[in-house]
Amino acid sequence: MPQRVLTVGSAVPASDLAAGFDAVRVELQLPGAYPPEALAEAEAAAKAPRLPETDATDLPMVTLDPATSKDLDQAMHLEKREGGGYRVYYAIADVAAFVTPGGALDLETHRRGETYYMPDMRIPLHPEVLSEGAASLLPGRLRPALLWRVDLDSSGEITDVDVRRARVRSRAKLDYAGTQAALDAGTAEPVIQLLREIGMLRQQREADRGGISLNVPAQAVVQHGDSWALEYQTPLPVENWNAQISLLTGMAAAGLMVAGKVGLLRTMPDPPALAYHRLRRVARALKIRWPDGVSYSELIRTLDPAIPAHAAFLQETTTLMRGAGYTAFDGEVPEKAGHSAVASTYAHVTAPLRRLADRYAGEVCVALSAGTEVPEWARSELAKLPTVMEGADRRGNSVDRECVDLVETMLLKDRVGEEFDAVVIDLNERIDWDHNGKPDVGVVQLTQPAVRARCDGHDLPLGREIQVRLVDADLKTRRILFEATDPAYTVRDRPVKNNNGSNDSVSTP
The missing domain is CATH 2.40.50.140 (Nucleic acid-binding proteins)
Structure with a gap:
């Protein structure tokens, strides 16, 4: 089915917004062009990446992203295992194969923290010669990757995990809208049919452990020719199933880190009890039935954001999902190491082209999986990364909000x-x-x-x-x-x- 767009507002000419977007960049002190020395390092690395010995180019991997994306972090191949269960191969772009620790490029990525997306441009974590070129898992190109192998039983639970460096080659770049249409028409290829099967199993496992994935309609600034408009959008089902593969890998990574007593986790504290009491009052006010014995995570799976009262309740539930951050450790695992929305320990490892922390977390996992020491260049930076990433997250959230605010104001100023x-x-x-x-x-x-x-x-x-x-x-x-x-x-x-x-x-x- 097509992506559900609740409404599209009047358009604003791009020329009217240009100065406003420039003002946002100045106010938020967003990075400009890459320094020449960092760009020179990136261009040199793009011509001579460090390719691993292991060859996994026989795996018929595909990427699944928005149609216009070129910075492709992940590629996957899914298959059923003999005797039951599933095997998930998930290749993640190996950014460390291009970045020299302590070099000009490395220092600039620490200054940026993540990629910032604006309606009229993107400000990349890495120069485009890498992020949209030599490091991106583009189809038909030989690429260095961190290749995850995650085995699942027939219910979708993890039974075994391995991650190692390997050479990979994606065979196709798929997009969400086309893939969803193929699924709905019954013409999707086997890997996508398995994505649906595994994704739905993982959604059920998420529900069983009390995890939460909210489908609250989000505002998006969308280009229509030479103008910009605002839309309310909710993810397609295939986007949610794809996200479950990323969540699966992040949970597998956290498991390796916790067992190895070193790493960088994505954490979120449990909401206070009063927050749940307040939600129950809100549910009563909205005439949403919340039976005793039904958990919050079970309730939200029954709600339809197209119904005004349900949309209001789902909006209120976002108050429970506050305080997300990063927790680094080298030794004993911190007491509060979980992520309340995931309802498990969890780590960011699947987007190293766009998020600095993932390069380091991935490196830790490769070492732990092989039973070797974590490289000093990665281990020595772990304690600094929470501060870097939390600052980048705040700035990224501000970018999103200010751009939406600008388009809203332009639409309504007269x-x-x-x-x-x-x-x-x-x-x-x-x-x-x-x-x-x-x-x-x-x-x-x-x-x-x-x-x-x-x-x-x-x-x-x-x-x-x-x-x-x-x-x-x-x-x-x-x-x-x-x-x-x-x-x-x-x-x-x-x-x-x-x-x-x-x-x-x-x-x-």
């Missing part, structure tokens, strides 16, 4: 005073207004265009469809404010910014 259909998807804590006490504040999701923004109101009805009026769309700050129009929900005596920038006091009954 529509102050207009009314829109919306759904209340979140209720924030009360905030102080010097002139008017503490009114309630919420977040609304417009039906058209695809905008989410703050809404002022009194006792806003979570999960309900309401009418809202656009109060402000400030292009300078990239901030938008709505107010509820129903007298039952409006706030009294709040100043409203007019199109001319002045403030008038508006009193509601």
Whole structure:
């Protein structure tokens, strides 16, 4: 089936947004061009990568990514095992085959931390000669890789893990939309049929252990010719099954690290008990039945984000998924080493072209799997990486939010005073207004265009469809404010910014 797009807003010409995207890059101090010496190292490495002895080019591997992607980190081959169960081969780009520890290229990747994606460009972790060229698992090209072999039993549980360096060659670059269409039509090739089979088994194992994968509709800035628009999108089923292979590998990696007492884990603390109590109150308010004995992770699998009340509840559940970070250790495993959303220990190892930590975590796993010492260049950096990666994550999240805010503001800047259909998807804590006490504040999701923004109101009805009026769309700050129009929900005596920038006091009954 096609990717579900809930709505597409009016388009904004790319020329109108160019200056805004430039401003975001300056404000967030995003990296510019690669330093000449780092670029020279990358170009030299691209011509002479360190190829491993093991040859796995006989494996008919494929990549599965968005259609326009060129920085291909992963390739896979799936097969059934004799006697039952499955074997997953997962090749991960071997970035360490191109980067010399301590060199100019290595230092620049530490400064960047990750790849930053903006609507009009991407700011890569590695120069494109590597990330979209010599290190990318492009079809028909001989490439160095970290080749994972993960054996599963018939229920999808891990029974054995091995990872080693090998030469690989992908035979095809598949994309999500085309692959989903082939599955729906019954024409998908065997490896994709197995992806569905294994992916669904792994989703069931995730549910059994209490793991969570949220399908909350996300805002996306999408190009349409010479303009940009906002869409609400949810992943295709094949994207979720593909993600399960990555999660499987990350859990296998964490298992090696925990057993070897050295590594870099992706961690998330358990939510406090009060957070679950609050969610139960929200469920009652939204008239979502949550029977006793049914876990939170079981409940969310029954919800449909196309239903307004369900979408609001799913939005609220994101409050449980806070505090994700990285935990490095060399010796005893930290007490709080788990990832609450995965409901297991977990590590980032599958995206080294786009995320710095994965190069180091992968190197640790190769050594542990072989029973050898972790190279000093990798081991010595582990303790520093949580700080580097958490800073990069914050900046990446800011990039995403500011770009969406910019497009939202451009779509609405000339529509102050207009009314829109919306759904209340979140209720924030009360905030102080010097002139008017503490009114309630919420977040609304417009039906058209695809905008989410703050809404002022009194006792806003979570999960309900309401009418809202656009109060402000400030292009300078990239901030938008709505107010509820129903007298039952409006706030009294709040100043409203007019199109001319002045403030008038508006009193509601």
